[in-house]
Ligand SMILES: Nc1ncnc2c1ncn2[C@@H]1O[C@H](COP(=O)(O)OP(=O)(O)OP(=O)(O)O)[C@@H](O)[C@H]1O
């Protein structure tokens with residue numbers, strides 16, 4: 001979306017999350033993109049809170065370490081932003097050429113974006129010129145310049161060159177479309193549940209119909225575990241990731257309740273979509289992000305939403321050297337790398 005330079009045959013996707021930083025390096029010189037390297041490095045909970053960088057030095061050091069440990073060769077990275085500083089909106093504009101739209105978008109955006117227009121970077125994509133004779137559907141993207149500059153500065157401080165800064169939800173969509181089969185006309189709800197942010201993107205035939213980030217994700221599960229089981233943050237993390245037989249029932253009921261709250265946010269997104277007349281149902285849900293591993297979350301969303309939920313694997317259509325994963329299962333690692341892989345899967349010119 002927001003481009004700064006040129007790409008190459010190797011691409012690196014960098015996902016700077018509140019709980020961990022993830023990186024994926026791909027090589028596009030063959031017929032099929034090859035997964036060259038990937039890795040993630042956890043952050044202390046106070047380093048990035050709710051998407052906001054609180055301890056810049058720790059984040060910069062962690063990014064640099066991630067590149068070093070995983071021997072990432074390229075220093076040119078594609079990254080993404082999410083949350084409150086980003087707005088994605090489908091709007092209608094008078095029929096015009098792309099060039100004319102580029103001129104007009106500033107004035108259009110003023111009516112649709114609740115920020116001072118001089119404080120945001122704008123991008124757009126004409127989605128459909130056929131919906132009515134004199135109007136066209138346009139996807140408008142606005143991101144706070146301050147946020148984009150801070151992200152770029154962070155990456156430069158870690159010795160990297162930012163080439164593109166995308167929107168997380170679009171990276172999730174890209175990873176989904178490049179790795180999962182979906183019948184024409186299917187409405188898919190992409191749900192990337194992280195630590196503080198859940199990226200919601202409802203897509204149909206490659207078009208994002210509704211894109212919004214909810215400020216509700218895995219951190220709510222950790223808080224509920226701490227409160228309900230009377231444990232501290234580290235213990236809650238341990239219980240969440242390795243519950244064991246004796247804690248599993250407690251954990252599943254906690255996750256189920258958080259899933260209910262998440263469902264309320266999802267329902268709101270769906271009601272916007274219904275009100276716009278663009279879709280009245282969802283055919284399938286694709287779940288990703290670290291919290292997709294929370295025991296019972298998938299089942300709770302499936303039950304509540306009534307649509308089948310599949311767990312994403314952004315590595316499905318990639319190739320790699322035999323020993324890259326060692327003893328680990330790519331299907332079980334994939335959901336963590338949905339954003340990073342979706343970013344690395346962008347090729348020059350997209
Ligand atoms: N194995 C696991 N089982 C259950 N939950 C997990 C597991 N691994 C990670 N999580 C949870 O996933 C969340 C982190 O997910 P993710 O890495 O997608 O978020 P992030 O990108 O760091 O954060 P955000 O995008 O919200 O800023 C944490 O809340 C963590 O507790």
Ligand SMILES: [Mg+2]
Nearest residue numbers: 017018194195
């Ligand atoms: Mg994330």
